[in-house]
Amino acid sequence: MPDPGDLVTLEVDGHAITARAGQTIWEAARDAGIQVPVLCHDERLRPVGVCRLCVVDIGGRTLAAACVRPVEAGMKVATASPLVVKQRAVLLRLLLADHPTPCTRERTTGDCALEAEARAAGLLGVADSDSLPRGPVRALDASSPVIAVDLSSCILCDRCVRGCNELQSNDVLTRSGKGYGTTITFDLGLPMGSSSCVSCGECAAVCPTGALTHKPLGAPLRPRAELTAVDTTCPYCGVGCALTVQVDRAENRIVYIDGRKNGHNEARLCVKGRYGFDYTTHPQRLTRPLIRRDTHYPKGGLSADVRGAGAGERGRGRGRRAGGHVDYAEVMPAFREATWDEALDLVATRLGAIRTTHGPNALAGFGSAKCSNEEAYLFQKLVRTAFGTNNVDHCTRLCHASSVAALMETIGSGAVTNVFHDIKRADFALLVGTNTTVNHPVAATFFKEAVRAGTRLAVIDVRRPGIADHAWKFLRQRPGADVALLGGMIHVILEERLYNEPFVRERTVGLDALAAAAAPMTPELAEKISGVPADEIRAVARAFASARAAMIFWGMGVSQHSHGTDNARALIALCLLCGHIGRPGTGLHPLRGQNNVQGASDAGLIPMLFPDYQSVTDPVVRARFEAAWGFALDPVPGLTVVEIMQAALEHRVRGMYMMGENPFLSDPNINKVRKALSALDFLVVQDIFLTETAEFADVILPATSFFEKTGTFTNTDRRVQLGHAALAPPGEARLDWEIICDVATRMGAPMHYDGPEAIFNELRSLAPSLAGLDYTSLEGAGRLWPGDQEILFGDDFPSGKGRLVPTSFAPARELPDAEFPIVLVTGRLLEHWHTGSMTRRSRALDALEPEAFVELHPNDGTHLGIAEGDFVLARSRRGEIVLRARLSTATSEGSCFIPFHFREAAANLLTIDALDPVGKIPEFKFCAVALSRA
Amino acid sequence: MPATRETRLVTKRFGDEQAKTLAGYVASGGYQALKKALGMQPAAILDEVKKSNLRGRGGAGFPTGMKWGFIPKDAKTTYLVCNADESEPGTCKDRELMYWDPHLLIEGMAIASFALGCHHAYLYIRGEMMREHAVMQAAVDEAYRGGLLGKRVAGSGYELDITVHRGAGAYICGEETSLLNSLEGRRGWPRMKPPFPAVKGLFGQPTIVNNVETLMNVPFIVEQGGGVFAELGMGRSGGTRILCVSGHVNRPGVYELPLGITTRQLIDEVCGGIWKGRKVKAVIPGGSSMPPLDESELDVPIEFDALMTDPRIKEVEVRPGVKFDLGGGKTLRTMAGSGGVVVMDDQADLPAICARIMQFYAHESCGQCTPCREGTGWLARISQRVADGRGLPGDLELMESIAHGIGGNTICALGDAAAWPMLGFLTKFRGEFEAKLAASVAGAA
Known part of the structure; x- marks a missing residue:
């Protein structure tokens, strides 16, 4: 075997060149500036050598495919000898004969690789296709809302097959048939739209011809050369994929989106990132400030769904469009347009009056994990200085607050200890309560890739997630039984002395208490509680403990419980016990939800913490912030999201500023939220659409969408990336940071910045973890805080020693009973994002998943007389909704799953507002409901 | 001494139903070569095979000993795969060979496996050959029962398993790397070469893929010595050749013949001449993938090198006046291929x-x-x-x-x-x- 470090000298077209051993001829030639034509190869893909266009003469009986043939010392390569050129011409002629020239790709983005090669070879237009009898007409397939299939353009280069199976590991595309009749095939020959395709678009991104192309989304597709490329990140999940937006500047529209090769996502995207951009130019965008008309007081919801009209009226259509977003005709009459000055003055005056009359703590603000670090920083500064309260929070409270609380308590840092890519260095990974392929799709592609390379996955969940298909073991536990199941694993590891004794001795405290708590939780008892067989618990515990390097990933299935902090504590204890932290391939990774939930938390959008997790109760810290900001700051931690709603209900909070949050759909127990929002004396909502929450507003401020912003965003890895504005804001819509500055200035806390960089620098000066990150260095793949370290805590923890915190099983707050016999678990879908304000206004995403549904086990369907597609009435003690039934064995018997994206059947009408006592996170993953045919 | 038309190396048990049984095979001298081989050094066996000038009978005519020699010296696991996916149009010899003398193939595989350090050999048999599959499977089962396969082959310390695997009816799986993919349960697609199977083959391990007839010659080579086998042949080709004659002759069939026989002798003296009193127009000498011979080219021996190089055979052209270039200045005449001779008369x-x-x-x-x-x-x-x-x-x-x-x-x-x-x-x-x-x-x- 040649050592990859060895150098080889060979001759290419008469030039002596030096290449690395193991390089292909194609790569060596490219590095020497000789481009060998190729159709089936892309640098992101494993070379397969099937198109044969790259054949070169190396003097053998047969020509060698340069893309697969490794270089050899002394090799003499001719890349364009007369024979090679002739062979290429024959190939191109054969392919062109069946190719509709110009094909869809050439007619739209103008980059059909076949036509480009044919043009370069002088074969285009001089086709002898008349003498070549065309093959049978091959099929068109328009069944996918996002990808157009034209098999007559297909040259069977297998790029799409590799993109689907090897980059995205989705295993949808393959070839079927043989010889001249070969075609690419979705699943077992289904139309693309009915197949298991998840519409990631990787196939269309790697296809060299018009066989697989993106469908246009609002703007006609055009060549890249005619468009402006803007580098930014994805506005959706915490993976924070790097992407390039191709913009038509004249039309101020995004035409399409490319994954960026210089990003940590390696140009991979999911359906939301690739196709979910057109919400930004949706006609419902707010373009002028709005003030509620006097005629629409007392305040309340305006649209039927938000008013809380009976369930009978909901879900059945009633002429409602499938899109499901609010009908502006229902809500707009309640508002009048205003100038910015009038609106901002009103906001400042009313909030100022509440502060004066009822004190600073009668005000509160919800920031957003969708906004940039700079906006999050300014928003909390506004609330803490101009409002004078710590009542500032954001949706982290609804996602990983419990995880962060447990991490802070045990190791002293709330962020991930290592990047998700590190899974490739792990030989074992435990995935708990994360539907990764749906909620972090691009991270999941790297997980699946790691599995192919030998990493073993164990997946624990109540509902079978797609990633379980790639797992060594899938343990299906009963909802709410996490602490028992994980306790059983800890029991096994302690009992069998599988833990890392030196690590536990040197790096942790609390073993005795942990052991005492785990002692009663035998695998047999854990089986009784969780439903997972004791032997499976033992097997996974042993595999985890004996792994050379193991990682733990978790999601909302762990955190969104009234015992969410305990769940996370148990996971952390597992990791610490086995010493699986601080080394390559080991660590704790709570997969963060929003694209900037890490950054918003880092920037201090948390009621008890200033930026960089510095406690508001620490006088030294507070003094530093008081000096920097020039205001006396409240030493008392503020209220959290759900607590603020409760306080509003009790008139303790009277004025609120909502920046980009939509608690009417995202918070638990909506009927209570409705009362709380109605009870506010003053509510200002700053958003891009008139959201359900905005129906309760006194003033609505039109803000900018992600693609209209420049700023920094921090992904789940602690990776801070710079995004650039691709579009101009519509109408009078303004940048969020500018609006915050204007409100603050009007409220007596002047804020003036030149732009995002100046704001970021101020944040940096107050946040030691970010101090080393120079704004301009955040281009490309961005940089990790602190200090670009992928793996943290190799030597010690911020808390010194890691704490092993004992946990004991406690049941969920509301258990099923005779009246409400089924456990409801809420969650998300691949195609939608949270309250749907963006994704349901994206035509592609809305077309893929247009409708609310409840997923239940087929056996439960049989017992309840509910069939696939029936309308179902779902009731809890707090509310009721009507929605379609889907039957699936992914959900276990006795429980059901409802995604919370759909306003017309809002899952959170049913959920319980019980909170975890430490993390203050609501129990979205467990409440009791009854289902019946509607 | 060159072979005569009566020399029988691999067809000697044709017509003898008893030879299919272990007892019948042993009674006619079977498994003596295996016993002898197990007492030899593997390297000595390889030497004999090299000396024998045995060339691959599947189509390419590659020297078998040289192929075996490609197995890396430090290989820990090696595989032998017998390619019985005979599919080339005009070729039907392996089918007859397996049907009449299954134990000879098993013996050949066992000797080759021992020489190659292989402990698990595979027989990949064409899916359509249901009759031959039954015969081969029965013979393998009997060989296990008779102690000739399994933990202690013929009482020695050598362990060998043979798995008989049926293909699913794809011509391409006769290509050795497609065959390996198929055997691994993958789509029957050819692999990129290099690496060649001898370096990276079945399950990623060094693997030798040999044709049925090739392996069936191995027991003779071990028993009689490579030199004797080489002398039976001509030039750089040892042994005899099985030819499957079809088309417009009076007596088509499967014949074991000396390598030096010419096409004309084959037609006129072995197959009883062209049917219906007609004349010959064209002959495909080695399966349908080989360039045909015309009437003027029939006096060249049907031997590997002769068919490739004899100047009496015209060179194939890519267009009139331009010779087909096989690389390195070599031109294409025709090849002995798989032994499938297809004769076409003057009215074809x-x-x-x-x-x-x-x-x-x-x-x-x-x-x-x-x-x-x-x-x-x-x-x-x-x-x-x-x-x-x-x-x-x-x-x-x-x-x-x-x-x-x-x-x-x-x-x-x-x-x-x-x-x-x-x-x-x-x-x-x-x-x-x-x-x-x-x-x-x-x-x-």
């Missing part, structure tokens, strides 16, 4: 036969690489329209161009298998194609 419609051959390769192309997938499809359709009298002016040049574009440009040899006969027919029988074309152009006008 060669353009139609050529079109039929092209259809076969188009049907069997796996479709993985472009030149073969597209090229065989086009050749089939163009050659068919020429044969049907619907050809267009320029069709012959088009076929030549496509065939030349396929040749030497594909992942496996299937592309060549289609290109070579196409170019061969056009080189030697161009007049017949031109006549068809002239008639069709006249008809169109």
Whole structure:
């Protein structure tokens, strides 16, 4: 075997060149500036050598495919000898004969690789296709809302097959048939739209011809050369994929989106990132400030769904469009347009009056994990200085607050200890309560890739997630039984002395208490509680403990419980016990939800913490912030999201500023939220659409969408990336940071910045973890805080020693009973994002998943007389909704799953507002409901 | 001493039903070579095979000893795979060999496995050969029961398992790397070479793939010595040759013959001449993928080197006057291939036969690489329209161009298998194609 470090000298077209051993001829030639034509190869893909266009003469009986043939010392390569050129011409002629020239790709983005090669070879237009009898007409397939299939353009280069199976590991595309009749095939020959395709678009991104192309989304597709490329990140999940937006500047529209090769996502995207951009130019965008008309007081919801009209009226259509977003005709009459000055003055005056009359703590603000670090920083500064309260929070409270609380308590840092890519260095990974392929799709592609390379996955969940298909073991536990199941694993590891004794001795405290708590939780008892067989618990515990390097990933299935902090504590204890932290391939990774939930938390959008997790109760810290900001700051931690709603209900909070949050759909127990929002004396909502929450507003401020912003965003890895504005804001819509500055200035806390960089620098000066990150260095793949370290805590923890915190099983707050016999678990879908304000206004995403549904086990369907597609009435003690039934064995018997994206059947009408006592996170993953045919 | 027409190395038990049983095989001298081999050093066996000039009988005629020698010295796990996926049109010898003498194959595989350090050998048998599969499986089962396979082969310390695996009816799986993919449960697609199977084959381990007839010659070589085997043959080819004769002869069949026999002798003296008193026009000497011989070329021995180099055989051209380049200045005449001799009389419609051959390769192309997938499809359709009298002016040049574009440009040899006969027919029988074309152009006008 040649050592990859060895150098080889060979001759290419008469030039002596030096290449690395193991390089292909194609790569060596490219590095020497000789481009060998190729159709089936892309640098992101494993070379397969099937198109044969790259054949070169190396003097053998047969020509060698340069893309697969490794270089050899002394090799003499001719890349364009007369024979090679002739062979290429024959190939191109054969392919062109069946190719509709110009094909869809050439007619739209103008980059059909076949036509480009044919043009370069002088074969285009001089086709002898008349003498070549065309093959049978091959099929068109328009069944996918996002990808157009034209098999007559297909040259069977297998790029799409590799993109689907090897980059995205989705295993949808393959070839079927043989010889001249070969075609690419979705699943077992289904139309693309009915197949298991998840519409990631990787196939269309790697296809060299018009066989697989993106469908246009609002703007006609055009060549890249005619468009402006803007580098930014994805506005959706915490993976924070790097992407390039191709913009038509004249039309101020995004035409399409490319994954960026210089990003940590390696140009991979999911359906939301690739196709979910057109919400930004949706006609419902707010373009002028709005003030509620006097005629629409007392305040309340305006649209039927938000008013809380009976369930009978909901879900059945009633002429409602499938899109499901609010009908502006229902809500707009309640508002009048205003100038910015009038609106901002009103906001400042009313909030100022509440502060004066009822004190600073009668005000509160919800920031957003969708906004940039700079906006999050300014928003909390506004609330803490101009409002004078710590009542500032954001949706982290609804996602990983419990995880962060447990991490802070045990190791002293709330962020991930290592990047998700590190899974490739792990030989074992435990995935708990994360539907990764749906909620972090691009991270999941790297997980699946790691599995192919030998990493073993164990997946624990109540509902079978797609990633379980790639797992060594899938343990299906009963909802709410996490602490028992994980306790059983800890029991096994302690009992069998599988833990890392030196690590536990040197790096942790609390073993005795942990052991005492785990002692009663035998695998047999854990089986009784969780439903997972004791032997499976033992097997996974042993595999985890004996792994050379193991990682733990978790999601909302762990955190969104009234015992969410305990769940996370148990996971952390597992990791610490086995010493699986601080080394390559080991660590704790709570997969963060929003694209900037890490950054918003880092920037201090948390009621008890200033930026960089510095406690508001620490006088030294507070003094530093008081000096920097020039205001006396409240030493008392503020209220959290759900607590603020409760306080509003009790008139303790009277004025609120909502920046980009939509608690009417995202918070638990909506009927209570409705009362709380109605009870506010003053509510200002700053958003891009008139959201359900905005129906309760006194003033609505039109803000900018992600693609209209420049700023920094921090992904789940602690990776801070710079995004650039691709579009101009519509109408009078303004940048969020500018609006915050204007409100603050009007409220007596002047804020003036030149732009995002100046704001970021101020944040940096107050946040030691970010101090080393120079704004301009955040281009490309961005940089990790602190200090670009992928793996943290190799030597010690911020808390010194890691704490092993004992946990004991406690049941969920509301258990099923005779009246409400089924456990409801809420969650998300691949195609939608949270309250749907963006994704349901994206035509592609809305077309893929247009409708609310409840997923239940087929056996439960049989017992309840509910069939696939029936309308179902779902009731809890707090509310009721009507929605379609889907039957699936992914959900276990006795429980059901409802995604919370759909306003017309809002899952959170049913959920319980019980909170975890430490993390203050609501129990979205467990409440009791009854289902019946509607 | 060269072989005579009566020399029987691998067909000596033909017609003897008893020889299929272990007892019958042993009674006729079977498994003595295996016992002898187990007492030899593996390297000594390899030496004998090298000395024997045994050449692969599957089609390429590659020296077997040299192939075995490619196994890396430090290989820990090696595999032997017997390629019994005989599918080349005109070829039907392995089927008869397995049917009549299954234990000879087992013995050959066992000796080869021992020489190669292999402990698990596979017999990949063509799916359609149901009768032969039953025979082979029964023989393997009996060999296990008789202690000739398993933990202690013939009482020695050597362990060997043989698995009989049925293919599923794809010609391409006779290509050795497709066969390995198929055996691994993957799609039967050829692999990129290098690496060759001897370095990285079945399950990623060094693997030797040998044809049925090749392996069946091994016991003789061990028993009698490689030198004796070499002397039976001619030139650099040892032993005898099984030829499967079909087509317009009076006595078609499977014959074991000396390597030096010429095509004309084969037709006239072995097969009773051309049927119906006609004359010969063309002969495919080694399976349908080989360029045909015309009447003037029949006095060359059907031996590997002779068919490739004898100047009495015309060189195949890519167009009139331009020789097909096999690389390194070598030209293409024809090859002994798989031993499938197809004889065509003077009334044969060669353009139609050529079109039929092209259809076969188009049907069997796996479709993985472009030149073969597209090229065989086009050749089939163009050659068919020429044969049907619907050809267009320029069709012959088009076929030549496509065939030349396929040749030497594909992942496996299937592309060549289609290109070579196409170019061969056009080189030697161009007049017949031109006549068809002239008639069709006249008809169109």
